[in-house]
Amino acid sequence: MRLEKCWFCSSTVYPGHGIQFVRNDAKIYDKLLLQIFRFCRSKCHKNFKMKRNPRKVKWTKAYRRVHGKDMTQDSTFEFERKRNRPERYDRNLAENVLKAIPKIEKIRVTREERHHKNRMKGKKRKIQKEATRELEQGISLVKAPLALQKDPSLTLPQKIKVSVSQQQSEDNNAMEE
Amino acid sequence: MIQPQTHLNIADNSGARQLMCIQIIGAGNRQYASIGDIVVAVIKEAVPNMSLERSEVIRAVIIRTCKELKRSIGMIIQYDDNTAVVIDQEENPKGTQIFGAIAWELR
Numbered sequence: 001m002r003l004e005k006c007w008f009c010s011s012t013v014y015p016g017h018g019i020q021f022v023r024n025d026a027k028i029y030d031k032l033l034l035q036i037f038r039f040c041r042s043k044c045h046k047n048f049k050m051k052r053n054p055r056k057v058k059w060t061k062a063y064r065r066v067h068g069k070d071m072t073q074d075s076t077f078e079f080e081r082k083r084n085r086p087e088r089y090d091r092n093l094a095e096n097v098l099k100a101i102p103k104i105e106k107i108r109v110t111r112e113e114r115h116h117k118n119r120m121k122g123k124k125r126k127i128q129k130e131a132t133r134e135l136e137q138g139i140s141l142v143k144a145p146l147a148l149q150k151d152p153s154l155t156l157p158q159k160i161k162v163s164v165s166q167q168q169s170e171d172n173n174a175m176e177e
Numbered sequence: 178m179i180q181p182q183t184h185l186n187i188a189d190n191s192g193a194r195q196l197m198c199i200q201i202i203g204a205g206n207r208q209y210a211s212i213g214d215i216v217v218a219v220i221k222e223a224v225p226n227m228s229l230e231r232s233e234v235i236r237a238v239i240i241r242t243c244k245e246l247k248r249s250i251g252m253i254i255q256y257d258d259n260t261a262v263v264i265d266q267e268e269n270p271k272g273t274q275i276f277g278a279i280a281w282e283l284r
Contacts, residue, residue: 015250016252019253019254020252022255024256024277
């Protein structure tokens with residue numbers, strides 16, 4: 001039993017799920033090439049039949065990898081590579097692998113979160129800037145400009161800079177002691 | 178879902194190229210044949226200078242269908258075309274080579 005990856009969205013296909021499509025790619029009778037496409041659900045299957053390229057369909061893993069939204073290269077991916085040679089059963093090996101799987105999973109998840117965080121780095125400041133701009137420009141939608149002029153408390157608070165002089169800090173230190 | 182008048186490709190080197198299904202063997206009232214069923218077919222197109230000729234009536238077993246094959250373990254397999262392999266009366270294949278994928282139902 002093997003857990004396959006969906007050809008379209010790259011999610012795992014568990015046994016009993018999905019559909020496999022076998023395509024004969026042979027043009028010449030003697031040379032025969034086979035391709036097996038596995039799909040996790042009919043959504044992926046239908047998109048495939050529509051001849052959509054998964055690299056252009058935004059919710060697929062292929063798109064996210066190509067456009068840098070998700071990690072592409074990492075050493076944790078090496079553990080999950082497809083191996084065609086079956087391993088001889090070794091109890092110790094099996095035990096170690098079962099212990100290692102959740103650890104590797106955890107590492108991979110933390111690295112992916114870090115990748116996401118790096119990607120979203122400059123975003124908070126940008127959002128705040130846009131928000132202040134929107135408030136300044138569009139406050140008339142909320143309150144009429146005349147009302148704002150009458151009642152100054154309704155305007156945005158101005159940033160007040162408080163400069164602490166050196167003298168004060170020295171005095172504070174004296175008090176602490 | 179092969180029924181009479183369905184055209185089938187051939188996946189062996191028996192000499193036929195295309196068959197048209199005439200009848201499903203052992204069917205009774207059953208409408209359709211699927212993978213593993215034997216059909217009676219007439220050869221519509223044949224490779225020249227081989228033992229089988231055009232408009233010869235032969236038997237064939239279906240090995241691939243565009244309609245999905247559902248297995249009891251939950252696996253569903255769908256092929257790209259409808260294909261058959263030419264058979265004689267004792268259910269031995271007439272050709273010596275078979276091309277393409279074959280499901281294990283046909284063992």
